[in-house]
Amino acid sequence: MVRLITHNLLACHVKGCTSNNFPLEFKDAKLELREAEYNSEFIRGFLPKIEWKALVDTARQLGDTSLPLEQPEMLDDEFLKNLHHVLLEIHIEEGSMICPNCKHDYPISNGIPNMLLAEHEIG
Amino acid sequence: MSRPELQAPPEIYYGDIEAKKYTGNTRNQQIQADMTYRALELLNLPQNEPAFLLDIGCGSGLSGEILDEEGYIWAGMDIAPSMLEVALEREVEGDLFLQDIGQGFGFRPGSFDGAISISVLQWLLNAETSHPTSSPPHRLHRFFTTLHSTLRNPSRAVFQFYPSSDDQIQLITSIAQKAGFGGGVVVDYPNSKKARKVFLCLFVGGGGGQQQMPKGLEGEGEEDSKVRFERRRERERLKTKVGKRKNVKDKDWILRKKELYRKRGKEGVPRDSKFTGRKRKAVF
Numbered sequence: 428m429v430r431l432i433t434h435n436l437l438a439c440h441v442k443g444c445t446s447n448n449f450p451l452e453f454k455d456a457k458l459e460l461r462e463a464e465y466n467s468e469f470i471r472g473f474l475p476k477i478e479w480k481a482l483v484d485t486a487r488q489l490g491d492t493s494l495p496l497e498q499p500e501m502l503d504d505e506f507l508k509n510l511h512h513v514l515l516e517i518h519i520e521e522g523s524m525i526c527p528n529c530k531h532d533y534p535i536s537n538g539i540p541n542m543l544l545a546e547h548e549i550g
Numbered sequence: 551m552s553r554p555e556l557q558a559p560p561e562i563y564y565g566d567i568e569a570k571k572y573t574g575n576t577r578n579q580q581i582q583a584d585m586t587y588r589a590l591e592l593l594n595l596p597q598n599e600p601a602f603l604l605d606i607g608c609g610s611g612l613s614g615e616i617l618d619e620e621g622y623i624w625a626g627m628d629i630a631p632s633m634l635e636v637a638l639e640r641e642v643e644g645d646l647f648l649q650d651i652g653q654g655f656g657f658r659p660g661s662f663d664g665a666i667s668i669s670v671l672q673w674l675l676n677a678e679t680s681h682p683t684s685s686p687p688h689r690l691h692r693f694f695t696t697l698h699s700t701l702r703n704p705s706r707a708v709f710q711f712y713p714s715s716d717d718q719i720q721l722i723t724s725i726a727q728k729a730g731f732g733g734g735v736v737v738d739y740p741n742s743k744k745a746r747k748v749f750l751c752l753f754v755g756g757g758g759g760q761q762q763m764p765k766g767l768e769g770e771g772e773e774d775s776k777v778r779f780e781r782r783r784e785r786e787r788l789k790t791k792v793g794k795r796k797n798v799k800d801k802d803w804i805l806r807k808k809e810l811y812r813k814r815g816k817e818g819v820p821r822d823s824k825f826t827g828r829k830r831k832a833v834f
Contacts, residue, residue: 432602433625433645440656440696449658463643469600469623476602476661515623539634542627542649542656549653549683550692 429524429540432473432514435482439526440542442550450481451524451533456489459538463515470507470514474498486513553672553714560673564609564630573610573636582612582668585747589613589666589708590620592736592751592764601663604700605644606651606709607670611637617666618643625662627651652689654696664705665697671711671750675718690722694729703755706733710749719748726752738767801827 439448479498486494493509524533524540531548533540554563564572572578595601601622608614608626610633617624627647628634634646649655652674674693675686682688701707713719719735726733731752739745751764804827811819820826 430645432623436657436661438656438658440654448656466600466621468598469602472599473602478658537635537638539631539638539646539648542647542653543629544650544653546679546681546683 429519429535429538430515431482431485431517434485434519434524435478435514436476437524439529439531440550441526441529441531441544441548444526444529444531447528448526450478450485451526453485453488453519454523454525456522456535457520458489459518459520460516461518463511465508465511467504467507467511470511471502473514474502474510482513486517489517489519491517553712555673555676559629559676559678561630564633566632566635569610569630569632569636572633573612573640579612583616585668585710586613586616586666588738588747589668589710589749590616592708592749593664593666593706594764595664602661604662604665606665606667606697607673608637608642608644608646609633611640611642611644613666613668614642614644615640627655651693652684654692655700656696657700659699660702661700662705663702665701665707667707667709667711669710669712671709671722672713672718675721687721687725690725691729694726694731698730698754701754705754707731707752707754708749709752710747713748722750726750730754734763736764736766740766740768799827803827 434450434453437449437451439451441448477498483494483496486492491513494513495506499506518538519535520538522535524535525531526533531544533542535541557563593603603617603622603624605614605617605624605626608628609630611626614624614626614637624644625647626637626642626644627649628637629648629650631648634648637646651670674689677684677686683692697707711722713722723734731754733751733753736749736751738747738749749766805822808819808822808826
């Protein structure tokens with residue numbers, strides 16, 4: 428059940444891996460679409476937290492091209508609905524996330540990513 | 551009270567069987583729900599603003615369900631795979647992570663509008679291996695510093711936990727303060743053995759008087775029911791003392807039984823006489 432909303436917040440937390448550790452890259456991702464309740468206020472409130480480029484790149488990589496490359500100034504309803512779909516309705520069920528810097532592999536199984544680190548990776 | 555955190559590490563203690571037991575227990579569900587509502591109250595989120603919350607040690611989603619009901623969007627993490635499996639079965643809405651909170655988080659700064667954690671923190675107080683990164687202070691430090699950066703400024707994190715001594719509270723609060731948090735411990739029903747609940751209420755930013763320490767709930771509540779229970783027991787004890795127990799096998803009773811046996815045609819029923827059911831002298 429990794430949604431892009433959390434993926435957009437998630438960086439690698441391996442010891443010493445502090446730069447270029449975001450966003451984690453999806454590999455062999457299996458998607459599932461599940462409807463979620465639309466709440467425009469939440470999306471509006473969440474907008475400032477989003478790292479736009481990472482979100483668009485990841486969405487495109489996963490085959491969703493509904494978002495514009497640049498974050499638009501005008502927030503119309505259609506844009507918010509698209510954003511809602513990308514953030515909350517795309518679930519990644521299987522696959523793995525890979526840190527672009529240290530290449531740590533966070534496997535996802537059953538929709539739950541395994542974030543456990545080995546002893547030497549703990550900061 | 552038995553302490554599960556002393557028996558085995560959480561991911562082992564909450565195996566398949568214990569996870570099902572824990573989640574299916576209605577008393578547990580009730581307690582967890584109550585504490586989640588109380589934690590949300592202490593979190594004091596702005597009204598009518600849908601928030602993005604972190605559920606630390608979400609387990610099987612007992613607290614997550616409440617967050618769903620209340621309309622929050624959330625992400626949760628737990629170290630016990632069996633508990634997360636149960637959470638999947640219960641179809642909670644939040645994103646789940648298999649994560650050891652003692653290893654810290656990797657979320658970007660300012661990600662969450664608040665964090666709650668129900669009955670989790672005490673699990674961080676036991677060392678599993680002798681490796682330096684496994685010592686409780688190190689894990690707590692890592693946990694609180696990464697949590698602090700993960701939370702928005704200003705915001706709060708509320709932890710309900712079961713400390714076994716004041717030293718533990720001291721350790722936890724001092725490390726949290728070093729990590730940059732303000733706030734402290736709120737105790738609900740401090741004088742009740744059963745209803746007493748400890749909440750660690752931490753603030754991020756907000757400087758000065760803006761964030762005020764909430765007050766713990768006092769007296770009444772569950773204590774009341776305890777008193778009533780005592781009184782009822784007292785009454786029952788008095789009742790048995792006052793109402794004198796009747797002698798079961800007195801003369802009337804014997805005569806009635808004999809009559810009954812004769813009616814049924816039982817053989818060898820002794821005949822009635824003036825000695826039937828007489829009192830005997832004490833032998834000793």
